Amino acid sequence: MRRLLALALVAATPAAAVLPEPPGDPLAGExxxxxEGGRYEFGLPLLEAALxxxxxxxxxxxxxxFAHRRSDRTEAALAAYAQALATDPGHPGALAYQGSLFLELGRxxxxxxNLARLTTACPICAERETLARAIAAAVESRSP
Known part of the structure; x- marks a missing residue:
């Protein structure tokens, strides 16, 4: 199931990174x-309770x-990514997904x-490679 989610995310977003493994908390896991089933409005309260x-x-x-982003709540998504990075400045998933959102916003x-930070945090990881490809594609799509 996680592999299917990862493949769906890669297809769905310009810089989709592999989401972290679910936390050990039962509410977070649910x-x-x-x-993963696209039921963001039901998953979000459980994740907030776990948090x-x-x-x-x-x-x-x-x-x-991720849930906020998929529910078109960009500001809330940006705030959650910033909070994750305040706790763990080199978190590969947060850096990659935030970077992807930045691209969507024209930033x-x-x-x-974020790619530079990822290169420092994990020079050889899927998140860095995915964001690098998304940035290259964005640059290429804007070339005359």
Whole structure:
């Protein structure tokens, strides 16, 4: 199931990175299962409850950001990514997904800054490679 989600995410977004493994918290795990099924409005409250018990957990925050992003709540997604990165500045998923969202918002310089941070945090990882390809595609699509 996680592999299918990862493949769907790659197809659905310009810089989709592999989401982190579901946290060990049972509420978070159920919230993640709901997100995987596209039921963001049901998964989000469970993830928020899990976050209340595990404040600042960057993996849970990435899932919360993902749910907001898929529900067209860009500002809430950006805030959750920022919160995840405040806890773990080198979190590969948060950097890649935030970078992807930056590209969608036309903020290429911010996406490139995330790529630089990813290169430092994990020079050889799927998240860095995916964001690098998305940035290259964005640059290429804007070339005359």
């Amino acid at each position: 919230g993640v299962r709901l997100l 209340a018990r595990l404040p600042g957990d960057p993996d849970i925050l990435v899932y919360i950001a 290429r310089a911010d996406a490139e800054a």
